[in-house]
Amino acid sequence: MGCSAFSxxxxxxxxxxxxxxxxxxxxxxILYVGLNRSNIYIPETVTNEKIPTFKVKVFNSEKELTxxxxxxxxxxxxxxxxxxxxxxxxxxxxxxxxxxxxxxxxIVGLNYxxxxxxxxxxxxxxxxxxxxxxxxxxxxIAIEWGAYGVPETFLIHNGKIIKKIIGPMNNxxxxxIERAVK
Amino acid sequence: xKILNLLVIIVFFFNFNVSNAKDRxxxxxxxxxxxxxxxxxQSIYDSDTEFANSLKLVVEKKIIxxxxxxxxxxxxxxxxxxxxxxxxxxxxxxxxxxxxxxLLFLIGGxxxxxxxxxxxx
Numbered sequence: 001m002g003c004s005a006f007s008x009x010x011x012x013x014x015x016x017x018x019x020x021x022x023x024x025x026x027x028x029x030i031l032y033v034g035l036n037r038s039n040i041y042i043p044e045t046v047t048n049e050k051i052p053t054f055k056v057k058v059f060n061s062e063k064e065l066t067x068x069x070x071x072x073x074x075x076x077x078x079x080x081x082x083x084x085x086x087x088x089x090x091x092x093x094x095x096x097x098x099x100x101x102x103x104x105x106x107i108v109g110l111n112y113x114x115x116x117x118x119x120x121x122x123x124x125x126x127x128x129x130x131x132x133x134x135x136x137x138x139x140x141i142a143i144e145w146g147a148y149g150v151p152e153t154f155l156i157h158n159g160k161i162i163k164k165i166i167g168p169m170n171n172x173x174x175x176x177i178e179r180a181v182k
Numbered sequence: 183x184k185i186l187n188l189l190v191i192i193v194f195f196f197n198f199n200v201s202n203a204k205d206r207x208x209x210x211x212x213x214x215x216x217x218x219x220x221x222x223x224q225s226i227y228d229s230d231t232e233f234a235n236s237l238k239l240v241v242e243k244k245i246i247x248x249x250x251x252x253x254x255x256x257x258x259x260x261x262x263x264x265x266x267x268x269x270x271x272x273x274x275x276x277x278x279x280x281x282x283x284x285l286l287f288l289i290g291g292x293x294x295x296x297x298x299x300x301x302x303x
Contacts, residue, residue: 039222041222113232140240143237
């Protein structure tokens with residue numbers, strides 16, 4: 001009886017040790033992998049969603065437009081959310097000026113939580129790449145687009161969002177847009 | 183007559199306040215269940231970023247438009263993905279999250295049950 005109890009105990013320690021080591025390694029591995037993975041969530045950038053429906057005021061005027069009226073033609077549109085107080089917007093501005101030359105593309109600006117005077121100064125200083133500027137004084141239109149900061153850019157064709165750029169445009173993204181709009 | 187007028191005003195004021203308070207409660211309930219994408223780890227309710235403030239306004243607008251709590255979650259899910267919700271639904275991506283604790287609980291229970299049985303014997 002005593003002997004069997006002893007062997008049982010022995011068995012237990014025999015199983016317990018490898019089991020502890022394996023579970024330790026397992027936990028270590030998961031935590032190690034987790035350390036290298038970014039835990040900052042970024043929404044999907046490749047979408048094929050329809051553009052949202054909304055009503056919006058035109059910048060520096062009382063006129064209101066619906067989303068259908070803005071994106072009605074059979075061309076490519078680039079919706080760029082920007083603000084005069086946004087520093088990365090200054091970085092991406094030369095790319096927008098370049099894209100303005102493309103005849104198949106129309107750039108629409110959405111001025112985000114900005115003062116008219118500051119926004120005008122910004123455009124006077126860096127030139128205006130937009131064919132139309134819309135005003136989003138409380139940030140609710142940007143949310144309809146699924147945006148959460150400035151700048152964000154949306155490539156639109158046939159009433160659908162083809163591509164979404166979160167943050168400022170860079171050379172690669174600029175080329176990608178040029179390639180898409182052909 | 184004056185008293186009647188005053189009474190009407192008081193009743194109106196009270197009713198107005200009650201419906202307002204209900205909306206506000208629903209608003210804070212919803213915004214507490216939404217994640218801020220700027221200060222990740224904070225709820226929209228707690229956050230004071232530009233994004234969070236705008237989202238609070240949107241939720242308020244949708245409540246006034248008559249959207250239900252679930253409709254608002256669905257609306258935001260299509261815009262930002264499942265991640266925006268603190269309370270994710272059970273689906274292909276989240277089933278481990280939901281079922282693992284239950285599974286561990288059952289395994290633990292089985293081990294305890296077995297040990298008790300052995301001790302009794």
